[in-house]
Amino acid sequence: MPLSSPADSPDTLNPRARLRRWWKGQTAHRQDRLAMLAPLAAVLLFLAAILSAFAYLRFEEIAREREAIHRDVEYSQQRVRLRLLEQQEQLMRFAREMAGREVSEDSFLSRAEAFSNQFPEIQSMTWMDDGFRERGSFDASGVLARSSKQSAQIRRRVEETVQNYLLVRDVLLPVYSTPRKQDNGPTLVQLHLPLIDKTRFKGDLIVTYSVDAIFRYGVPSEVTSKYAIAFLDADSKVLAGTSLVEKTLTRSILPWANPVNAYQLPVSPIGNGLSLRGQAYRTSLGVIGSGLFWLVMVLSAVTAWLLLANWRHTRRRIQAQEALIRETAFRRAMENSMLTGMRALDMHGRITYVNTAFCQMTGWSEAELVNQTAPFPYWPESDHEALRARLREELAGLIQPSGIQFRVKRKNGEIFEAHLYVSPLIDAFGQQTGWMTSMTDITEPTRVREQLAASHERFTAVLEALDASISVAPLGSHELLFANKLYRLWFGTEAQGHLQLVAEAGVPALNHSDEAQDMVDAFAGLPTSQLSDKEAESAEVYLGSLGRWLEVRTRYLSWVDGRLAQMVIATDITARRMAEEQAEIQAERAQASSRLITMGEMASSVAHELNQPLTAINNYCNGMLSRIKGNQITQNELLGALEKTGRQAHRAGQIIQRIRSFVRRSEPNRSIANVSTLVSEAVELAEIELRRRNVKLNQYVAPNLPNILVDPILIEQVLLNLLKNAAESIDTAQKPTAQRLVKLRVATTWVDDKSVVEFKVSDSGQGIAPEVMARLYEAFYSTKPEGMGIGLSLCRSIVESHLGRMKAENLYNGEAVVGCCFTFWIPNPDPLSAPPAKRSEQPGFQVPS
Template structure:
């Protein structure tokens, strides 16, 4: 019966003693903590209690110190206000005396001599008054009296005028307002002791009569106006409105209490107030220096503080020692757990042998690899159960080398037999096993399954062989060499056939193709390492060029690219392809194009033959008429010398005209190589119009033209551009004939103006006619070769025109002109860049393909 009652009381006890017995609750909470946490709390508790005790001491000290500083501040404020009243009263007394002199001057009661006498009395009687000056209404000094202590630089001479200084500005202010003015000139470096200036106006019965200017010494004012007991207790100074020191010697700025060292030092308290009637331009400032150490000098306080610090230091040392021991214990546990986890999770098999070759330890990975359990392997002597039977002799020799210390750094490869009889390839690494005393107790072996890596290595070798076969069979030369080195890293079969096995051919291709191969630190977009572009190697674009190799007698297209070689070096790969046949085809095509251009000019002149004959008939008829007229007059004897000279000049002019027409036709149809020169636009237009006008007059078509002034030159073949203009004008005239326009609507307009296209400056040529325009089906095939809308046309005119324009890096287009929905004409236009733009493009193409002509 007793036992059940006891059990019931124990089960119901926690609910009652939780609040009634805090000590028991504390013991239960303490026991629930881990030993590590108990150690930490036991070490921290004394430290926390000492910290609270020191905080209480410091708080009490700060409270008492604040009370003491507040009392001192109130006393300082009262004393400074008292000193300010003394200075104010003394200034008001001097002000009243100066105003009395100004009033007597205004009423004419005193003159210059009396002013000097009264000024001398004031300066002698009151040390703060240094100078007394009478200034007339124009700012000119009438007379002045100064104390003997005033430096000569500050003396004012009679007749001198106040100019460009603070006194002149104050005088002007008094003159404008007729009020008293105090002013404090700014303190200058190297200037004499500052003086406070006071200006009192001299007001007559009707107008302003000048001022009486008094200058006070601030040092004397402070010395004689402020009681000596205040000067003994405080460092008193006078400052201007900007805070610059005028009189007195200040103490150092008040210290900020940041550590225990400065707590023992007295601090300076200060208070400042403006001095009336001067105002904010003059400030009285006092600084009090504490000499009593008060609570700071209390020995008991410092004794308690020192003992608290010593206790805290000892507790801190004990706590740090405990923490270090706990950290070492935690590190040992963590290291053990880490090594156990690493041992169980590592994929490398670990095996330990003693000095006799007995297996003493295997990890889980070793057992998993071989299929044998740890209890089966530990304690075995060679031959081990995982050895392959046909490798016993080889493995015994390796084990003998291992036990004798002859181990290879890179390990060795073995065949391992699993428990199920299957085999796998492995690599063993051997290292000595050293105990804590530095003695070797055996050998540690690590085994890695290399079956998959060996398979991949075999595949890579086969892939390399295939890749080499492909490169060797290429119809292009491939070579790789590091930048700035004469070593050839790779060369395929064709390269070796052309250049041998040296880097001479590689460097020749790089140099002749203008490809970068050396370090260049002068270019901003290149890296300082081997002159490579700042782009990554994988994104850097390749360079290419077409060169002629005389030794081979071949044209080669050379391409290069930067790459990172297998050993990490930066290298350059050069691929050279034989393009001799292509170059020959391009040259043949260029010759055929040239012949087509000449044929087109001949066809054009053939179509214009009747017009040219008609044009030549006029000068020839005129020559015949002039000759017949002179002969008939000679027979009659009526031909004078003047008439003969006139007739001969006319005949010569007509002959020259006929010769020019023939010469122009010959130069137009003459077959010649393309020759781009710096040509003036106006000259090309004039020569084209000279031939085109013949055709237009035959067709009764009016040819208008407009050429913009001061057009820059273009780099062009003038004959080819004239051929394009003549062809377009002739086509425009034919379009007008086909449209059968009336005489008022038969016109062709040529306009030449500057125009910017795609950011490039150039010149636009446009030929506009009043024909019936181009049908939609014709516009789609307008520039196709051998397409023509004329029955007798060959269809090469516009195609050649566009080819000529595009060879000059230009553009050509055609469009209909509309009046509402009605087609009222057509406009052909082409654009050619200026000479500077073309030269830039030519230079760029030369860099990319520097050898565009056959060197032969």
């Protein structure tokens, strides 16, 4: 191997030689890419240089213009400031004269007219005393008279005047108001000058300026001729002067192409958001308006586009070559990696091609199989005649698309089962040149199929032994695909029982047509567009023919032949239904018992409640008898006494009837009930217990409450129980009379995006202990010595049976428990109803006295 000389080392080569050596070391593909990118880079650098030159010249012009407008705007602002300060000094001298009572009202008007003639920007002058009363007013231009027709503007102006008046009274310094733009009038600004007599506030001199006049007489004409000068408020709205609007399209393309130079300063001493802005008029076209700029841009873009198009064409050609090489290698690798054996025959039955999988499957090499004719080496000797007949059918194209199954002999003599599929071999010109066959070893699938058959037998034995009826039938047919032993015992071997169960369960039928078979699922072949949203449906039905209650569950499945079928599972639940009915009867008895217990506890109070009308009736009757015997009663007095006696008797009857309707045992009867009526009837019973325990009830029932679908007696029982418990809690806590209060609030609200009617009962008792809160709704658990422990448990059961919820919580004042609150809600049957909106009060305006 020759040694390289020291002159050829990289350290001794000059830059040109190093570049040449680096270029030769690159691949042809990389050299093509670099050769195309170099001209493109040169064009881009040229374009960047031109753009940089244009930008530099443009920025320099804008900078000179910016310096000029800054200088002129500052000069204009100084002129306006000096003019306003001069006027303010003269007005302050006039205000001192007014404070010293050296000016009368007539003299004020004449002096104000003189000021207006001297300073045209003064529109009006108003003299307000220390009581906010107008002593005199001068309006030079009639602007106040014109604006008086607009009540909204008068209100805003008066509000601001009052605020500035109060501010001047507090600080005793001149105050300027915020400039206000009127809809149909000039923009005004007020100067408030305090009238001070020996540090005492004697009133306010209000001078109204026109912003347009300040602009007209304050800004020099030589400045307005060169720039767009305007007065702006705090929101950058134009109050006076002119303003330029930039071209949005040009600014969106190139923000620096043709900008508008502007400078803004606050107007002193007014302040309060009033500022002076100057904008330079654009006289030049800018960078993007130059023809040379666009010519350079177009030529550069065309050159770059041509270079990119040439580079793209070369790249696509190289990519096509690489794709062809990859495709050839991929196809060859795919053929060699396939597990299915591929074999090609010509039209005469000669083997022209075999893949690697076919050789591995048979044990013969490709050289030993190609160009062979029948009998082939992998044919078992005992099957030669049958396989020759199959070969003739294959060459004649008589083999079914499902293929054929035959035995294959490996080179070592081992025999295995194989499945062969045959298809025509078509060349690139559409001509058939032979037959392509694919062969699969099915020895293992055959063994698996036998195992599946045995597993199916075991599965069928399990289904036969189940204590539930199972049946499967296709949709739209009376054929019974499967039925276990219990089904056959109940309904026989016909599909009538299956259809009866489906009909009784109320499962919607699916339309099963031939067109639906085209819309198939990729997994199971089910017409998914017609399946129910639920994967399985269940229902409880009673079959009179069997005298049993059955729980019927249905679901759709794809049968072994691909048809959509329906499976029905029916379980005997007669014993469970009987237990549920007994539980319902016990619950009804418990509800009635709870009402009887409640009325038993309230017996003394009820007796006292009835004693009042009965005593009144007795007194009326005795009085009438005494006066009749003494002939001391007239007919009108007798009729009045009889009417009062009748009312008391009617009241006693209502109390007895209300108690009877509450305690009598009846079947649950849900109906549309009025909430206000329901609450009033419950409160009528509860007030007897509340008065006995000296507890005051504060109730609020929202107006326009919707009607609810409930059993009124049960909901009244819940309300009565909660109110009675609240009174007992307050009585147990021994609260003073002022704190013995129970609050009942009924209103609509929203829970989980659903409209509900909420009942809330809160008391001022001793609350609920944490250990009691955990077992609050537990049956037969009570903290009362004489309690049975079914009240709150029964209340929650009643609320939940009406699809509602119930909760309890303590009320806190800091860390101290000051009571307890029980809340339950009933769903609103009208889902579109919403709680009534609160009315907003319109704020009024009031001038301070």
